Amino acid sequence: MADWTDCLNFGISIAKQASEVVLSAFQQKKEVKLKSSPADLVTETDQRVEKILISAIRNQYPDHRFIGEESVAAGERVQLTDAPTWIIDPIDGTVNFVHRFPFVAVSIAFTVNQQTQFGIVYSCVEDKLFHAQRGGGAFLNGEPLHASGQEDVSRCVVVTEIGAERDDLALSTMTSNIFRLLKLPVHGVRALGTAAVDMCQVATGGADAYYHIGMHCWDIAASAIIVQEAGGIVMDTDGSPFDMMSRRVIAASSSAVANRIAQVIQAFPCRRDDEDPDKCVCGASGVNGS
Numbered sequence: 001m002a003d004w005t006d007c008l009n010f011g012i013s014i015a016k017q018a019s020e021v022v023l024s025a026f027q028q029k030k031e032v033k034l035k036s037s038p039a040d041l042v043t044e045t046d047q048r049v050e051k052i053l054i055s056a057i058r059n060q061y062p063d064h065r066f067i068g069e070e071s072v073a074a075g076e077r078v079q080l081t082d083a084p085t086w087i088i089d090p091i092d093g094t095v096n097f098v099h100r101f102p103f104v105a106v107s108i109a110f111t112v113n114q115q116t117q118f119g120i121v122y123s124c125v126e127d128k129l130f131h132a133q134r135g136g137g138a139f140l141n142g143e144p145l146h147a148s149g150q151e152d153v154s155r156c157v158v159v160t161e162i163g164a165e166r167d168d169l170a171l172s173t174m175t176s177n178i179f180r181l182l183k184l185p186v187h188g189v190r191a192l193g194t195a196a197v198d199m200c201q202v203a204t205g206g207a208d209a210y211y212h213i214g215m216h217c218w219d220i221a222a223s224a225i226i227v228q229e230a231g232g233i234v235m236d237t238d239g240s241p242f243d244m245m246s247r248r249v250i251a252a253s254s255s256a257v258a259n260r261i262a263q264v265i266q267a268f269p270c271r272r273d274d275e276d277p278d279k280c281v282c283g284a285s286g287v288n289g290s
């Protein structure tokens with residue numbers, strides 16, 4: 001079996017450099033552009049950091065491929081192949097970045113044969129480096145991470161995100177899901193504004209579960225392996241195996257908690273996936289699936 005440790009170490013070193021670029025711009029006023037919705041933002045720093053990361057990796061590994069949030073926003077297709085692929089979110093939590101809300105992360109995952117080999121999440125303002133390599137455990141600033149192991153959903157802190165969609169159906173589904181969780185009851189529901197850092201809270205045991213519908217592979221590919229390597233569970237919101245391209249995820253401390261959350265949350269309204277017109281965001285095939 002190939003050993004990707006050199007790539008991991010290289011990824012960690014460039015994530016640190018990228019984090020410095022993010023931090024140097026953090027306090028400054030940013031010029032903001034809108035992408036898919038009034039809450040889906042991009043700044044020059046997102047684009048610059050992605051370019052820095054891709055050019056550094058390309059220099060070192062000329063044959064490797066990329067899926068990068070801002071390259072996709074600029075028109076590249078999202079295509080996960082068997083080739084070694086770096087999945088990059090230069091700033092996860094761009095709304096936080098724009099507002100100087102202190103949770104922003106550089107997220108980098110690396111896949112081979114469509115299987116994640118390692119994930120790196122650098123929470124820039126907190127100066128926290130999360131990473132995990134397949135079969136090697138998960139770490140925060142070098143210290144091993146362990147999910148809480150909680151099995152009782154009524155004792156859980158659950159993290160989720162509001163997401164960028166603002167139409168009535170999306171908002172009512174999202175708020176109704178939070179209502180349903182609070183009624184279980186759970187101890188609390190939280191949202192930090194960055195899917196990558198949210199999900200890493202499950203790996204630390206600080207939260208017991210996370211669910212999200214509508215996010216992208218670059219938001220959660222790295223944190224998914226970090227949760228798994230910390231002993232947590234990652235699956236689809238419909239209970240099927242995790243697929244980073246499905247735009248749906250539950251991460252949890254145990255299968256019991258993951259399954260209970262899957263039972264209680266509603267599927268997201270069915271709509272066309274911008275990146276793949278034959279698919280819905282909810283995962284059904286065909287735009288009218290449910």
Ligand code: IPD
Nearest residue numbers: 092093094161163193194195215
């Ligand atoms: C967003 C963040 C946010 C989540 C959105 C993502 P971005 O990523 O992870 O928490 O709710 O779905 O798109 O745009 O800041 O990289």
